[in-house]
Amino acid sequence: MDQLPENVALETEDSFEAVVRAEVYRQILQAIDKLPEACATVFKLSYLNQMDNEQVANTLSISINTVKVQKNRAKKRLQDLLKNIYPLCCLFLP
DSSP, X not given: OOSOOHHHHHHHHHHHHHHHHHHHHHHHHHHHHTSOHHHHHHHIXXXXXXXXXXXXXXXXXXXXXXXXXXXXXXXXXXXXXXXXXXXXXXXXXX
């Protein structure tokens, strides 16, 4: 009885993956909250609400170019804030 039954091992792996995925999402959301307000708003509308640039621009009454600039700033800042968990993001996020 040195080994666990296969189904127990699979359940453990699934549980571990779920815990890691939840932690990665938690850290991503915390990083988004650390963005400057304008960047965070544009990022959330674009990626969490799945709006295109024109929809975001119309919603916020800003230009499409401003949306693009704010998205790029947000992505660069998030890249820096999340550099330590990037490998986990690659492994556990779809």
